Amino acid sequence: MPITPTEASAQAREICGLAPIVPVLVVHDVTHARPLAEALVAGGLPALEVTLRTPAALDVIAEMAKVEGGVVGAGTLVTPDDVTKAIEAGAKFGVSPGATDPLLDACEAQGLPLLPGAATASEAMALLARGYDMLKFFPAEASGGAPALKAIGAPLPQISFCPTGGVSPKNAATYLSLSNVVCAGGSWVAPSDLVKAGDWAAITSLAKEASQLARA
Template sequence: MSSLGSLAGHRIVPVIVIDDAAQAADLARALAAGGILCAEVTFRTPAAADAIRAMAEVAGFTVGAGSVVRPDQLEAAHDAGASFIVSPGFDREIVDLTRERGMGSLPGIATATEALVAMRAGIDTVKFFPADKLGGLGTIRALAAPLQGLGFVPSGGVTALDAPTYLADAAVPAVSGSWMATRSMIASGDFATIERVSTESVQAIGRV
């Protein structure tokens, strides 16, 4: 069984920074209308837990917590209804707690050593972060060659233009980014644009 849990199968994972949890349900509906049925709500704002709770109540939508760096954040996410956890780096305590809570786990790595440690911990898919600063797809291909069976989800600087290129590689099961739902789009309530860009993104990767 994949360490991603309910996140497995989703090819685009929006990275959400939201300041007002009252907008969360409408955001989830806009993403879903565009064909994106999941999101990672980052613990970068005080609204994160309440936003996760609201999005988790939208039928058919999978929501997780991102930027999780402490156990208390994981517990808050779990209590709010998050089904997966994303971290910027690999932390064994976070991974173990995530597994104990029955949640999917996507820890971040930047080196072959970190990837090996993650594999030893039973992780089959990692977040490659920050992808744009680490060489992007070229580095992923170099790491994937000796690390057979490990999937890489690039995050950090991923755009609508390069997402299809990433996803064309067998080592990349999904991409993570914020281009379809930026913090400013969400703050201004521009859900029509979020739906439109999500639709365009899903159509673009569908051609891969």
């Protein structure tokens, strides 16, 4: 069912509001999908972004979509074909490093709430003009970090962000203290060594710590 940009942003904002951190997941082995999702949800991080960076990604989304309490999205959406495949796999929202008209058109036509990426005021203004007011700030640290995002927010207070890219336990609280930040995306809650080892208890512990981070 088609969705408008305003509806897409409202739904994306609601998903972003579920927890202060959205795990950004690069999963290579589909057998890790369900226990990883269960560990993160148990730790208080229900919104999960599975990046389309591995051959297993779509199968991982399909498995994670079965986990009760989780809301699974597809990250690194670049083309309309990515959108179609993500929806077929069970993704409930999408995340993109940037935004193009073909990508936005595809998400709107197929009813997928999208968190489109922006790194500059001009990019953010272009998306706002189309109707998007909940955006991904990417790559966050490389684009100037929290000071840059705060500066962008001064003239554009109507836009909210999920900074991703270089967000870590050391700087997450600084990002979350900004009035224009709803949540942040981070990969540290599911480090590859713990995933490979199947140490789900440790991942749940990291998720619990992240879920307690305070937001503005």
